[in-house]
Amino acid sequence: MANKPIQGEKRMFMTGNEVCAYAALAAGADIMYGYPITPQNEIMHYWTRLAPKYNRSFLQTEDEISAGFTTCGGVLSGKRAFTATAGPGNTLMQEPMSMAEMMRIPAVFIIQQRGGPSTATVIYSQQEVTMTCYGANGEGLRIVYSTANHQELYDYTIKAFNTAWKYRFPTFVLGDGYQAKMRESLTIYDPELQGIQMVDTYPLVGLPGKAGADRDPAHLRNTYNTEEELYEVVKDLVTTYEKFAPEIVEHTTKECDDAEVVILCHGIVSRAAVEAIGELRAAGIKAGMFRPITLRPFPTAPLRNVVQKAKKLLIVESAEGQFARLALPSLYGLTTPMETIFKPGQGITSDEIVKKIKDMA
Amino acid sequence: MTTATVLEPKMPKSWRQETKPHKFCPGCGHGDILKALGTAIDELGIQDRVVFGCDIGCSLLSWDFFNCDAIQTHHGRTTPVMTGIKRARPELICIAYMGDGGGYAIGAQHLVNAASRNEKLTVILANNAQYGMTGGQMAPTSLPGMKTETSPYGRDVDATGNPTLGPEMVAAITPASAYVARGTMANIPQLTRMMKKALQNQIDGNGFSFVEALSACPTNWRMNAAKTWEFVEKEMTKYFKVGELKVPAAKQEG
Ligand SMILES: Cc1ncc(C[n+]2csc(CCOP(=O)(O)OP(=O)(O)O)c2C)c(N)n1
Numbered sequence: 001m002a003n004k005p006i007q008g009e010k011r012m013f014m015t016g017n018e019v020c021a022y023a024a025l026a027a028g029a030d031i032m033y034g035y036p037i038t039p040q041n042e043i044m045h046y047w048t049r050l051a052p053k054y055n056r057s058f059l060q061t062e063d064e065i066s067a068g069f070t071t072c073g074g075v076l077s078g079k080r081a082f083t084a085t086a087g088p089g090n091t092l093m094q095e096p097m098s099m100a101e102m103m104r105i106p107a108v109f110i111i112q113q114r115g116g117p118s119t120a121t122v123i124y125s126q127q128e129v130t131m132t133c134y135g136a137n138g139e140g141l142r143i144v145y146s147t148a149n150h151q152e153l154y155d156y157t158i159k160a161f162n163t164a165w166k167y168r169f170p171t172f173v174l175g176d177g178y179q180a181k182m183r184e185s186l187t188i189y190d191p192e193l194q195g196i197q198m199v200d201t202y203p204l205v206g207l208p209g210k211a212g213a214d215r216d217p218a219h220l221r222n223t224y225n226t227e228e229e230l231y232e233v234v235k236d237l238v239t240t241y242e243k244f245a246p247e248i249v250e251h252t253t254k255e256c257d258d259a260e261v262v263i264l265c266h267g268i269v270s271r272a273a274v275e276a277i278g279e280l281r282a283a284g285i286k287a288g289m290f291r292p293i294t295l296r297p298f299p300t301a302p303l304r305n306v307v308q309k310a311k312k313l314l315i316v317e318s319a320e321g322q323f324a325r326l327a328l329p330s331l332y333g334l335t336t337p338m339e340t341i342f343k344p345g346q347g348i349t350s351d352e353i354v355k356k357i358k359d360m361a
Numbered sequence: 362m363t364t365a366t367v368l369e370p371k372m373p374k375s376w377r378q379e380t381k382p383h384k385f386c387p388g389c390g391h392g393d394i395l396k397a398l399g400t401a402i403d404e405l406g407i408q409d410r411v412v413f414g415c416d417i418g419c420s421l422l423s424w425d426f427f428n429c430d431a432i433q434t435h436h437g438r439t440t441p442v443m444t445g446i447k448r449a450r451p452e453l454i455c456i457a458y459m460g461d462g463g464g465y466a467i468g469a470q471h472l473v474n475a476a477s478r479n480e481k482l483t484v485i486l487a488n489n490a491q492y493g494m495t496g497g498q499m500a501p502t503s504l505p506g507m508k509t510e511t512s513p514y515g516r517d518v519d520a521t522g523n524p525t526l527g528p529e530m531v532a533a534i535t536p537a538s539a540y541v542a543r544g545t546m547a548n549i550p551q552l553t554r555m556m557k558k559a560l561q562n563q564i565d566g567n568g569f570s571f572v573e574a575l576s577a578c579p580t581n582w583r584m585n586a587a588k589t590w591e592f593v594e595k596e597m598t599k600y601f602k603v604g605e606l607k608v609p610a611a612k613q614e615g
């Protein structure tokens with residue numbers, strides 16, 4: 001069965017990058033365009049090994065600017081196209097991302113964050129949050145899923161293709177170097193068996209029929225002559241984005257109902273938070289966790305609800321406040337005291353969170 | 362009594378009448394080059410398979426020029442956008458249209474790499490020896506001594522290098538199946554034949570095809586019609602030799 005690479009359900013033990021490649025296959029991705037950069041390389045490695053067996057394609061481009069633009073081209077021609085990058089590659093890819101944002105090109109980008117700024121480390125960080133959510137010249141009209149484990153990498157990579165094609169905004173799976181490289185177990189599955197219907201793709205150029213005779217040509221423009229014209233276009237994009245946002249936004253909580261201290265975090269850091277909550281609860285401290293799964297759009301109302309009821313808020317991230325800056329507008333006007341653990345480029349352990357919260361008491 | 366005969370301007374069929382007259386300045390080479398392209402598309406009968414991509418620069422004014430699907434993208438990035446389309450849908454005829462700034466400066470790495478990979482694309486580049494849209498700055502193709510907004514005393518080749526020889530470079534790095542030529546707006550029948558061969562090479566699935574067309578920018582050159590033509594025909598051709606540089610198994614155009 002050439003086009004059903006993943007049949008039924010299978011328990012697997014593999015790296016996050018391998019998970020992404022399998023998920024893209026399972027989602028029916030047609031083509032990947034990519035340029036090597038650590039720590040996402042193995043997405044391309046696995047894809048190039050698996051893709052030809054299932055009639056899928058790959059192009060290694062000359063750089064990430066090209067990888068992003070070829071991906072836009074693939075999507076414009078009606079294919080489920082994606083790319084993956086990290087760090088400096090993410091920086092270069094902001095240009096095509098801004099085109100995808102402006103032209104509502106449903107491209108899927110997998111980002112495995114590494115340490116910045118500049119070349120920095122190839123290992124891990126949560127320092128690509130601002131860039132992934134709000135990079136480039138635009139208003140950040142993107143959908144960004146921040147994953148915490150391999151199961152989510154699989155689930156949300158599949159979902160990203162559907163979100164992108166359903167809402168037609170560029171969609172990001174934001175992982176990190178730890179998730180990319182470590183091995184853990186997960187269940188991979190054929191999305192159809194889980195009742196997940198892959199949203200049909202369709203071409204925006206290269207349409208059937210003779211342009212000018214049977215139909216109007218698709219004349220897709222991305223440059224505007226006047227400020228008023230641009231204003232109209234962007235306002236329309238913003239309105240559309242905001243209309244869809246409530247359907248797209250996702251978050252998860254842990255023991256928030258009676259929480260006096262709320263840990264606010266995202267991605268893999270939430271795993272340390274969950275562990276910490278266990279220890280803190282055993283010690284009689286009512287701790288809970290709020291984790292946005294979509295960083296864009298941001299789950300403002302539910303976060304506000306939880307923080308409003310709490311006595312204290314602790315924001316934890318492997319960056320110097322990038323996630324905090326994203327979250328704080330949602331908390332405007334609340335007076336809940338806040339503390340932070342900011343560790344740019346470093347992982348965070350449950351012990352650190354436990355200690356901090358005990359100190360806060 | 363004499364009857365006046367009104368001559369309708371002859372437009373290629375693949376042009377979109379509703380968007381004419383076009384938006385280029387009077388006397389601009391872009392219109393002529395796109396006429397040659399339109400004629401080539403007509404003669405090959407490929408209008409329903411063409412996806413036309415244009416760059417930023419004055420070429421962007423052609424985003425609704427043809428009765429073909431078209432995508433206007435970023436400065437220098439038309440080649441990868443069209444590569445992306447071609448790789449995903451090989452049955453489409455993908456044409457990337459750009460200026461010398463888009464092809465030889467900001468987008469040079471894409472041109473070089475698309476050529477090296479022998480992408481089955483057709484790239485058409487209008488060489489007007491400067492940056493038109495941004496108001497006449499020096500381009501990689503500005504001639505030695507040429508005055509532009511950013512070389513007000515004339516291009517100093519010691520400081521800024523020699524004009525880029527695009528087709529020569531592309532010919533050097535492509536395999537034998539590529540088609541490479543330099544035409545000129547001063548010889549539209551020849552330019553049309555070159556475009557046809559370039560497109561045919563893509564249709565045949567042979568390889569990369571590249572046509573540079575010498576073009577005029579009377580606005581930024583600040584020249585009258587007669588001088589503009591003289592500049593294209595006499596000055597530009599001193600550096601940019603018109604002719605075919607690489608023809609896979611076909612008769613060479615002089
Ligand atoms: C990244 C980026 N840098 C700069 C520009 C500004 N820009 C617009 S058009 C142009 C030059 C175009 O010149 P050329 O490619 O020679 O085409 P022409 O206008 O002469 O036809 C520049 C530099 C841009 N749009 N994007």
Ligand code: SF4
Nearest residue numbers: 385386389419493578
């Ligand atoms: S500025 Fe020059 S290149 Fe641009 S449309 Fe006018 S004449 Fe043509």
